[in-house]
Each structure stands twice: as structure tokens, then as C-alpha cells.
Amino acid sequence: MKKIQFFTRLSSPLRKLMAVTGLASLLVLNSTSSAQEPVRIAFMDPLSGTFASVGNTGKTILEFAVDYFYNSKGGILGGRMIEVVPLDNKQSPNETQLQFRRAISEEIQIIFQGNSSAVANTLNQTISRHNRRNPGQEVLQINYSAVDPILTEDNCSFWHFRFDAHANMKLNILTDYIAADPNIKSMYIIGQDYSFGQVVSDTTIKLLNEKRPDIEIVGNEFHPIGQVKDFTPYVTKIVSSGADAVITGNFGADMVSLARSIIDSGLDIPIYTFYAAYDGITATLGESGKGKIRLIHNGVANPLPTEERKQFNRDFKIAHPNNDITQPRIVNALQMVVKAMEETQSTDPYDIALALEDMRFTTLGGEEIWMRGEDHQIFQQLSISVHTDEGVEFDADNSGYGLVTEYQVPLEETIVESSCQMRRPRR
């Protein structure tokens, strides 16, 4: 019996239909056939719905980088192109499951995913389960942005690699920075009521207690994620608490609304954040946020250290004038995965995973980064940058405002212990 691939070939009747209606006369027939089968990698993030802007930017960066480094230069592994397959998970754990099944149905074995730790956790569990039950069809999770520490600690997996510093690493550096500021005597913590918000809260309290016991935590607030109309009532509490600084793990609209409410209330205190830049946030904060908003992130912001990195940004801007390189770690992840493939001359996830372990790699920005083998966590320099319009060579949202690095910590100082007890598959 003929196996019917109905679901993936739906368009062919339509194609015929278009052909008979005579449209063909003015159109060039498309020809993307290549000699060798492409290496397919999935990009699974929200591409529609509320969170879509972050996902679409990430997709654009990955696709651009694939083209920039490899496809335009004849491909990898002796002439194979890389094909990025976008999978829209709408940032929902449910949809992630469905899209994962689509990925394995199309025999994709590498999945890039970054947004939402809840999704990353789901994907991690799903992949572990799938790989255990289907030996020979394993899938690799390339996590470029989900920062819940548990992914490389208690729930660490051989099939998961993280290319971003996790929340505790970032908070470790951020609290060092705060602790060094003698003007800060009290701190207000506010966050979305979900796992990352809670990690930020718990860890901040713990670390500040160790580093600066004199700093008083004058508020520790959780608000429901994505449901707050108006942050002013929260800001009222911040004002009346007399806090010298605010720390928040908010992202998206919750981040913008919170920051604007704080600034609108006339409160002139620093706001320490993780995600207060790009995708419209920088433009919206604009002048009012200048010098007040600080971000902790891995890699570098302005000034970019090398000419290659600058050129990459410029070329990207030409191709995509309305997007920014928001997450250079996507590029690092791609380059390291390809390096692992080239080293092993294989696209088998198991081989790639072994090659990635303890890989040291020099990024476009000239820094050396390290993928620790024991828990699959990347280590690289961490920076704290400020939202400003001075000294910004590469701005965000075409707004003239952007991030300028104020404080940097080299790789060695970012290393933290891991409780990971990895179960390694036998081959």
C-alpha cells in the first residue's frame, strides 16, 4: 500500500490548480533543489500570539546567521545547506508538545528553543522521554535563552544544552554589583508570579543577605503574569516603602508597564532587570528610562569589541532594518553546533552532544566561551548595561537608545557549582 503523506503534501493539488488557471505565465518557477539533502534544524518559539515579537526576532537572527556564515558560503559538511524549520509553539507547553511531534515527524533532530522556562522544561522532559523510548531517533535541545537553573541542575539532561547564563549566575553578578553600591540601603523586589519571578526573588534575598546584610528588603511582591492593567498601585507601594532600588525579572508588556509606572511616579531610583530592552521596549522607555534601567546579560553590548561583530550587526541591519541582534547567543549556539558537526562529520545528536561537551569556542566578539560537560551549561563573560542614548553605536528599535556596558565579569568569575547528576545514554 502506498504510504500517503497527506499532511505534508497538502499544497500539491492547489499547485496544480494554480497551474491550470494560467498564472504560470507571468511567474518564475521556483527551484530550490540542491544536490545534497539539507541539514534541518527546528526553531521552536512563539511566532504568533502575544509573545510573537520576541520569537520572530530570534527566528530572523537564526535564519540570517545560517545564511551569513554557512549557506552563502557553500554549506556545511561538504556542501549541505542548513534549513531552518520554524515551529510556532505560541509559548504554550501544550503547543510545544504538538510541535515537537511535528518535528520528529519531519525527522528533525535539533531544536532551538529559548522563550519561557516552562516551555523549556516541558520540552526537556518530552525529549528525555522520547529519546529513551526511541533509541536511534534522538533529538537535541539547544536552549538559547530559558534561564531556570533547574534545567542544568536537578533536571539536567544529556540532550539539553544551555547557551545563556542561568538566573542564579546572573543574579550572583547582579548582586555583586548592587552590593558594591554604598548608596543602596534598601531593595524592592517585584516580579511575575511564576517560576522565574520566584527564582529571582528567592535568590536575590539569599545573595544580598550574604553580601550586604545591611540592605533591607523592603518589599517582595508577586503580581499575576500578563494580567495587570495598571502598575501604579504597585508603584505606590514601592514609593512608600522608600526603596533605593528595584529589581525585577519581568518581561514583555509587564516590563514596560512597570518601568513606565515607576518613572511616571517621579521615582528616581535604579531599576535592575533581565529583559528591559528591544522588541519595542527600548523605544517605549526612551528618554524617560535613560540611566535608570540596567540589564544583566551575557556577552557584550555597546561598544562592540571586534570589527567582525560590528560588521555582522551592520549587515544584519541592512537585511532587516526593523530588527536588532537581540540575542547574539543564538549565533554562538549555531556556530558551536555546526563546529561540533564538522568535528564529528555527523549530524547525529549523540555525536554532536559529545563534541559540544567541554567545547571552548571563540565568538564573533572575540571572547572565549566554555560549554561545561558536567551539566551542559555555557560560561562566558556577563555584563551589566545601562539604557541610554550616549555612546550607542548600535541602538535598539531604531530609537537612538540602546545598551552601553557598564560592568563586566570575565568567564572564570561566573562559574557556579552544579547539582547536576546526569544520566548518560549508553551507545
Add this chain to the structure above:
Amino acid sequence: MLEVFIFATLNGLVTGFLLFMLASGLTLIFSMMGVLNFAHASFYMLGAYFAYSLSLYFGFWTGLIFAPLIVGTLGALVERYGLRKVHASGHVAELVFTFGLAFLIEESIQFFWGRDTKNYQTPDLLDFPLFTLFGQEFSAYRGFMMAISIGIFIALYYVLTKSRVGIIIQAAITHPQTVSNLGHNVPLIFMGVFGVGTALAGLAGVIAGPVLTTFPGMATVLGSIVFVIVIIGGLGSLAGAFIASLLIGLLQSYAIASDVGMPDLLSLLGISFDRGHPLNDLWTMNLPQIAPVLPYLLLVLVLIFRPTGLLGKREE
């Protein structure tokens, strides 16, 4: 504590008045046409986006005037060419229609304006603190929001009680059948009310956009709350909607401002649980955390004990 209370009250009032601008239109539509307009908050969002685009070229004030007009026209068109057609298939069909409309408006906004947050700013003219109390500023823009909302309330009250059209509408809210029997052009009234109702929602969007952030999710955040207000206030009662709007605005604001929770209650009762208790989540719950669901709790309680709503004059 006093400053927290004062600001919580002010914030509650700002939110409450804003909610009333949405709820007033929805009450009119709901009471007269029996349509639970799920897309009402989407018109609010459209207002914010139109005003944003207009403000880029002509400034904030042009947006303030024209965006609600555009939204109102769109609303009237939707009523004329969409809802009226669906009307024959019954209330569930109408409701499902508005449900789909809300979905479509959100998607269209993402299509035309993109998915990121929009840099829609308050006008420079109002970019100063109105007053400073206990070190906290109350921005002039918030004062302006309140003034507009109160102005709308007064205007609406005046039109509905003094003008001929208003009296017909009032009658149509409480006795929709009778009014059509009296020979008034009910379809035209419906279209007008729908247009005005959505224009009010649009106006709310215009003035809320700069402070509450203009982004594609802004309708979802408000959507069902407005419903809740209309139901709590009671069918056919604008006054009820007004009271319910302020009630919910203040309720949420006070709940966030308060710091009490189960731990306080338990310690008052002298009970304590350790963290490992299976119901630990319940014992550590606090009021700010559940503030957003309070309106729904209120809704369920009101419906169980007083199905007509606070000031409702009729059921169904």
C-alpha cells in the same frame, strides 16, 4: 500608611472611571440588543492604536478627537453589516460572532501594527506632575484621564435623561420590546448605540494607551473585567455599571495596596503551619496576589445571591 491609602484611592478611581467608559457602552449595547459584545475591549484597543498612528503625524490631540470617531464608525459598520445579519440566528450566534470578531481584531492589529509594544506617549502639554504628595507624583495626565472620564459620565447622564433620543434609549434598555412596538426605527437605534458604545470604548483606549501600554494584549487584559462590571451592575442600569466600575477599580487597587494575607489571619487566630503542609499554598496566600481574581469572585457571589445584579431592573 495614609499615603498608600490616598494613592490607592486615586488609582482605584482612575481605573474605575476608565472601566466605566468601557462599561457604559457595553451596558447600552447589552441591555438593548442582548448582545454580550466580546469584542468591546477590542474596540478599546483599536482606539489606542489609531490614536497612536494619528499622534505620529498630527499629535496627540488630533488622535484624541479622531480615533474614537474612526472606531465608532467601524463599530457602526460592524453592527450594520455583521451583527445584524447574525441577529436572526439568535443570541448565541451573535455572541460567537463578537467572540470571533475580538479574535480577528487582535490578529489584524498584529498584522497592521506589528506585535511589539508601541511607543505611544503622553502629550508634552500634560507631562508634568499635577501634585506631589508624600514624595510621590500624581501625573497631570492621570488627572486628565479622570477629567475626561467624569466629563463623559456627565455628558452621558445628561443625554440619556434630558434628550429625546436618550429617553427612547432609556426605554429601550428596560423594555426593548415595547419600544419597537411604538414604531421607532429600532435597527437605526441599535446601529447608533453600537457606534456610540464602541466610540466610547475607543476613547477609553485613546486615553489609556499612553499609560497602560499599547500592545496587542491590551484588550485581553480588560476584556472580561468589563463584562463582569456590566453583570455586577445589573442589566439595564447605567448607574449600576457606574457603581460597579468604581467598586472594582477600588477593590483591586486596595487589594494590591494591602499587605494582608492568610499568614496574618492565621497568626491572628494563633494557628501555624509548617512549609511542608500540603495546603501550604493556601496558608501563604495574600491579598495582592489574588487581587486580579477578586472581580470574578464578586461576580459569582453576586449572581448566586442576587441574579439581577446590584441595580438590575430585569432578568435576561
Add this chain to the structure above:
Amino acid sequence: MMALLKKSSIWIAFLIALLGLPLLFDSILAISILNQMAIAIVFALSYNMLLGQGGMLSFGHAVYFGLGGFLSVHALMLIEYETMVFSILWIPLIGGLFGLLAGIFIGSFSTRKAGTVFAMISLGIGELIAASSLIFSSFFGGEAGISGDRTFGPTFFGFDFAQNIEIYYVAAVWAFIATLFMWLFTQTPAGRMANAVRDNPERAEFIGYSSRKVRFISFCASGMFAGIAGGLFALNYEFITEENLNAATSGRVLLMAYIGGLGYFIGPIIGAVVLTLMNSLLSNYSELWMLYLGIMFLLTVMFLPRGFAGFIMMHQLAWVRGNMKMLIKPYIITGIPALLFALCAIALIEMSHTEDEVFHYLGFALNPASPVTWIVILAIAGGAFYAVKRSFNQLNDAWETANAIPKEEES
């Protein structure tokens, strides 16, 4: 005997279709979609018990689905830790049981009235439970949800249910049983009185029935079947999150039932199948698929008020009279330009959205930057629109003739 066979032939066909489909569509993706369909069918049918048969418009039906699912995942965990040992085949029963319990509890106060009051209580309850699921994270697992593993239970004739195809057969059998029982429910006094109360709650009281109690029974049964669907979900995905009991899920089931056709038992089944397919396949082709879904949905509500099933049933009369062939030609004549118009509209929307220099569409490479492309497509769309408009009257006439009462039948 023959009569029984004839009566049950549609059920046998349904069972064969359920069990046979994976032989036809055997890719991993197809199995995944079939699994979703089986779950969606049970869920949508359970919703129709409320709205279509009982006249209760609910905005919170996902609560019963979700609670059933959460309890089922907890049951999976109990099996995993060997607190209780039973075959995972019975998991949907646990989901159903808790759906029923939740239905009994919530129904005890929400079914007093139908109409707006009921709808609003269901909305409020839905929001309350969805919100508390995020607060009570030890039970609901916060936004990441909770997960189990279905392979730890006793095996069933050597199957350990590791593969999705195995679970599909479990789901298919359960979906069949649930569908059968839901249909049988409509054939009982309680089921018929649910219709009566939907049509006229007042009159129902004067023939001896408490409308409230009739609604309550339907409500509980509906909650139970939603719980079974939740249990199937838990088995299929081995995890469940807050999403599964929030308003979006409640909205989706309303759409399924409505688009399929509320007045017909088969309606929600059609709706579940169509929406699941669209959900899974459309997103493959365009990131604007939600926009198309919205447009399609509005068009359905406006032009097919009785859903797809209603549209099919519209042809019953023509079919009975043997006039279907009169309709085929007009349908094709109107249908082809309509399809062409839709394709052109999609092309225009996509072209205005894309950032690429070449836009690949239906096998053609279009240049979005060139006005020629735009003009040509607009021209085709215009022509197609004109063709639809012109041929529509003929279609209408054909419809009238096909459904006209033949002379001898007129009395």
C-alpha cells in the same frame, strides 16, 4: 437482526474509521493529529450536551476537562510511585469521575438559571479556577504544569503504551465508548427533558419536571465526559498545565461545537475534526494563520449559522428528492472562482506582510516589490469576484429548483 445491524451500521462505520485511520495516515504527525482529534471529539460533544442539547451557554467548560486531566496526571504519578497499581487504561475513568464531582459541586449552584446568569457564573468560575491553579502550585504545578509517565503501569497484553500509536488506540476506543454513551444519553428521558428545558423551561415545570434538576443532570454528565476527555489528554501528553483549564480552552471548545453545528449530534464531531486539522496544518504554511482562522470563523457564523453539519443537512431535501445532481454544476461554477478569489486574497495579504524579496506561493515565485504582481493578482481577484457574483444567482435558482416541491406532492 437486520434491523439492529442497520441501526448500528453508522456506529460500526465510526469504529472502523477510528481504528482504521492510523493505517492510512501513519506518519508521527498524523498520529499526533488523530490523537488530538479523538480528545477534541469527546470534549466538543460534552460541550454540546450543555449548549446544543441543554441550552446552557458555558464559558468555563475547560474547568472539567482540566480538572479531569490534573487528577489523571496525579493518578499516573501514583502508579509511577507504586502507591496504587492499576492499568493506565482506566485513567480516563478517573478523569471522568473528577469531572463528575466538579460538575456536581459547581452545578449545585450554577444550574438554577440558564441564559446569561448561567453563562456569567461559568465565566467567573472558569477564571477563578484558572487563577487558583496558578496560586496552588503544589497541586497544579504552576505555569509549567505537572507531568507523569504512562509506561509504569502494568502492561496490557505486552503493550507498555510507550508509543503514541498505542495510546491512539486507547484513545480511539475511549472516544468511541464516550461518544456512544453521549448519544445514548440523548435517547433517555433525562436527555429528552434536557431538550425540553432548553426549548421551554417554564413548560417543563408544568409537566412535572424541575428545570433546575434537569439542567443539573445534563451539567454533571457533561462535566464527566469533559473529564474523560481530560484523562485522555493526560494519557496522550503525559502532562497538563493551567492552559488546559483556562478561558482560551473554553473558548476553543465553544468554537468547535458552534462551527460544527450545535443542533446536530454529529456537528461537534465535524467541528472538532476541522478545527484540529486547521490548527495543526494551517500554522505550517503561514504565520498569519490565526488571521485566516478568524476570518473563516466570522464568515462561518455569518453565512452558515447552523455550522458545517447544518450546511450538510441543508441538502437533505434535495438528496431525498434525488435532485443533488442539479446542484453539482452550479456549485462548481461558483466554487472555482470563489476559491480563486480566496487564493488571491491570501496572496495579497501574505505579500503585504512578507519581508522577503521573493514570495513563494503555491509553487510560484512572486515578487512583492513589483507593482505588476500586485496589479495582476488584483485583476484576477476582481475577475473571480465578478464571476462569483454573476454565477451566484444561477446557484440560487438551481437551489430553489432542487428543493422545490414537485407538483404532485403539493396539496
Add this chain to the structure above:
Amino acid sequence: MALLSLKDVTKNFGITEIIRGVSLDIVEGEKHAIIGPNGAGKSTLFHLISGRYNVSAGSIHFKEQQIENKPPYEIARMGLARSFQVTNIFQRMSVFENIRCALFWSKGYGYSFWHLLGRQTELNDEAMHVLEQIGLADKAKFPSGELAYAEQRALELGVAVASGAELIMLDEPVAGMSHSEAENAVELIRKITEGKTLIMVEHDMNIVFDVADRISVLVYGEIIATDKPKNIRANPKVQEAYLGEAHNA
């Protein structure tokens, strides 16, 4: 002994008193008509007896049991059935289903969800029998909402009497019918209420005097007379208050 007994029944809506102390005994087997000018409170009285409204004061006994302020379904279960002035059937269900639903309770099915209706031969035969009685057997599968007006009225009657109630209350059963339709309807009423107790509200005096054994005259919420038809015709009070007026009109 009276089958139905009203004692000083009063009903007010707000400050308006609609029923002002009505006392009335209906004897088993009698055909009783209630007449009176518009707005006299006839329908309200029906609603009070059948449980749709609660009484403000007074008591109602049916089969010697107190029934005032009980929910309609409990009263119906005791054997009191009624029809409505405005057609009040299950619009989206078939004619057959309408009748069958009306039979459920009296046949002891209750809220059963374990009896399959297709197998209840006796019940289905009974429903068909009622349909034959009301002359709608050939329309059994017809959606009831699409019946002609007179047919809907017949179905309305059928739903009321199907359960085999001992006391049947008909609220203007022939209102809105043409003369010949009304005649048929009266025949039907006679046929299906044979051997049962009947209370009816009707405006058409010919029908009232034709059908009723006794007549009560309700004026402004009070019964001014209850008597045999010929005595009512002769009663000067009635003539003054109602009949004269009606005859002159």
C-alpha cells in the same frame, strides 16, 4: 368533597391587588368555566393554582393537600395539568417528542438516564395514541414550531392532557381560532377531558355555556358568582358587571 379548593386566595404585585380573596371549590368530575372581563385576574388565578406564582395570602388545596406556593412541577406531579393562553410548547422538538415528554413523569420515568426510549414500546404507543386523539398522528415527526396555529393549539392541549391528570386547566384554548377551528377544538376538548375535571378560562360565551357545568364570574379579582350556566345567565349582578357589557359590545 372538593377536588380543588381555594380559600381566601389573595395576590398582590407591589401595592396592586390582582386577586382579592377568592374562594372556590371545584368538585371532582365537573367542567368549570371561569369568565370575566379582561384584566379581571383569570390568568393570574390559573398561575396561582398551578404554582407559577406564589399566593400573597390564603390557601389552595388539591386532593386535600395544601399546594399553594409549591413549585409547579410538584403540583403537576399530583395530577394537575394546564395549558397556556399563548402557545407554550417545546418549539424545536418534534410533535411526537412533545407528547412523549409530557408522558414521562406519569409513566414513572422520572429523571431516568438509563431507559432507552426506543425500547419503551408502551410509552411510545401511548404517545401515538394521544397524537391520534388530537389529530396530529400524521405530523408526528414534524418540528412542532413549524405547525399551523390551530395545530399548535391542539398540541398545546395534548401536552396538557397527555399525562392523564385528573384536573385539567385550559387557559383560553380556542383563542385566535376561526369559527370552524374552534368547533373542532371544542369537540377535541370534550373528547379528551371525558371523565376528568376541567377548569377553563374562555371568552367565547357560546363555548362556555356549551361546555361548562358550572361557571364562576371573576370581576376585579373577586368572584361575584358561581353557579349553573342558566342561573348565571339570569343573575342580575353578572349581567350588570359583565354579560350585559359583553353582549352590548
